[in-house]
Amino acid sequence: MTRFEAIDLTRRTLTDEPVIVNLGHAAYELFAGGDRPLNFYTWGSMGLTSSIALGLALARPDRRVVALDGDGSLLMNLGSLATIAACAPTHLLLVVLDNGQYGTTGGQPTPTSSDADLEACARAMGVRQTATVRNAEQLERALEESRASAGPWVVVAKVDESAPTVKPPLDCVYIKQRFMAALGEGSGSRTP
Amino acid sequence: MNPTEPRVAGVPRVPAIPPWAAGVADGLWDAGCRDVVYVPDNPLSHILAALERDHPGVRTVLATREEEATGIAAGLYLGGARPALLMQSSGLGNTLNAVGSLLLAFQIPVLMVVSMRGDAGEWNSAQVPMGRAVRPVLDALGVSHLSVDRGDEARDAIVSLAQLAFGTRLPTACLLPRRLTSPAGGGRS
Numbered sequence: 001m002t003r004f005e006a007i008d009l010t011r012r013t014l015t016d017e018p019v020i021v022n023l024g025h026a027a028y029e030l031f032a033g034g035d036r037p038l039n040f041y042t043w044g045s046m047g048l049t050s051s052i053a054l055g056l057a058l059a060r061p062d063r064r065v066v067a068l069d070g071d072g073s074l075l076m077n078l079g080s081l082a083t084i085a086a087c088a089p090t091h092l093l094l095v096v097l098d099n100g101q102y103g104t105t106g107g108q109p110t111p112t113s114s115d116a117d118l119e120a121c122a123r124a125m126g127v128r129q130t131a132t133v134r135n136a137e138q139l140e141r142a143l144e145e146s147r148a149s150a151g152p153w154v155v156v157a158k159v160d161e162s163a164p165t166v167k168p169p170l171d172c173v174y175i176k177q178r179f180m181a182a183l184g185e186g187s188g189s190r191t192p
Numbered sequence: 193m194n195p196t197e198p199r200v201a202g203v204p205r206v207p208a209i210p211p212w213a214a215g216v217a218d219g220l221w222d223a224g225c226r227d228v229v230y231v232p233d234n235p236l237s238h239i240l241a242a243l244e245r246d247h248p249g250v251r252t253v254l255a256t257r258e259e260e261a262t263g264i265a266a267g268l269y270l271g272g273a274r275p276a277l278l279m280q281s282s283g284l285g286n287t288l289n290a291v292g293s294l295l296l297a298f299q300i301p302v303l304m305v306v307s308m309r310g311d312a313g314e315w316n317s318a319q320v321p322m323g324r325a326v327r328p329v330l331d332a333l334g335v336s337h338l339s340v341d342r343g344d345e346a347r348d349a350i351v352s353l354a355q356l357a358f359g360t361r362l363p364t365a366c367l368l369p370r371r372l373t374s375p376a377g378g379g380r381s
Contacts, residue, residue: 018270020267040270042294043293043297044289044292044293044294044297045262045263045266045289045290045293045294046289047259047260047263048259048260048262048263048266048290048294049263050263051255051260051261051262051263051264051266051267052263052264052266052267052270052294053267054263054264054267055229055263055264055265055266055267055268055269055270055271055273055275056267056268056270056271057267057271058227058251058253058264058267058268058271058273059227059267059268059269059270059271059272059273060271060272077257077259077260077263079255079256079257079260080256080260080263082256083253083254083255083256083260083264086254087253172297172298172299173298173299175298176270176298176299176300179270180270180272183270183271183272185270185271185272
């Protein structure tokens with residue numbers, strides 16, 4: 001299973017879920033599969049995909065929130081798994097697209113290409129609903145399960161690197177404004 | 193985190209909440225901040241205590257690192273909240289790329305409340321370089337900041353920085369110097 005196939009399969013299961021996607025190749029391939037206002041493409045802040053998704057899940061208990069992270073990115077912010085476990089938003093799904101490399105910066109290997117195990121990390125930090133999947137059928141099953149039973153869920157998808165051909169919009173403010181509008185938050189913030 | 197007051201066996205430590213901390217908490221409430229993401233520091237514990245006592249409607253989220261906290265705060269804003277981020281000045285150093293490439297690039301407002309180390313009253317030389325760099329770093333990024341010098345200024349400082357942040361969609365920073373939070377003769381925090 002390539003990363004593009006994993007992203008595409010995940011994308012096709014979505015209805016009105018907001019998606020926070022890691023910068024670089026993951027964002028490019030989510031966009032390539034089909035752009036939508038509810039996709040929040042990051043262009044920097046490597047490591048924070050899961051944290052942004054957690055914050056959104058805390059603010060919006062009414063919406064299932066999906067994060068598409070990478071192994072290199074999550075390795076920068078392993079504490080996020082502990083915070084996700086402690087906050088325990090039942091409606092958060094974190095998919096880690098684990099290709100064992102820094103795909104966007106030229107394919108340098110990450111520690112998951114040797115012995116590092118991000119599902120074990122999630123479990124060790126207290127996340128109870130976890131899976132590691134290695135093909136499309138397993139991913140499909142894990143995504144179904146993540147819908148059927150309360151999370152937070154961490155699904156590590158072992159993927160091969162693929163070659164993105166297009167990029168999402170570069171205008172960060174545009175990405176944010178349409179994302180918030182699609183969530184019904186207008187262009188500003190709620191005043192209590 | 194070093195406790196500022198020794199614990200006496202059998203006597204629970206119930207520190208009085210100083211006026212500046214109550215003022216910060218009131219300001220957060222009055223500014224509509226209902227979500228506070230934090231990495232602990234001794235002075236900040238007074239603000240958290242004031243929130244718990246006076247504004248229990250404010251949700252607090254403990255993060256493991258300030259950069260992570262910045263991401264959580266950004267997500268809270270995307271979901272419609274007006275988030276505040278509490279951290280020590282040393283931790284501000286951990287947030288910088290997130291402040292640049294997430295908050296500023298996407299125009300995501302977050303009100304940062306920063307307890308200072310390395311300024312007047314400091315005793316730990318390791319805290320001084322980052323402490324001295326706080327203002328120049330914020331200026332270099334273009335993050336507006338002001339310092340609270342008296343307890344009775346705290347509420348207004350927070351409310352006005354929140355107005356600037358959430359009104360114009362920019363992060364802002366409220367600095368709490370050691371002379372405010374740990375006056376001379378106070379403990380080593």
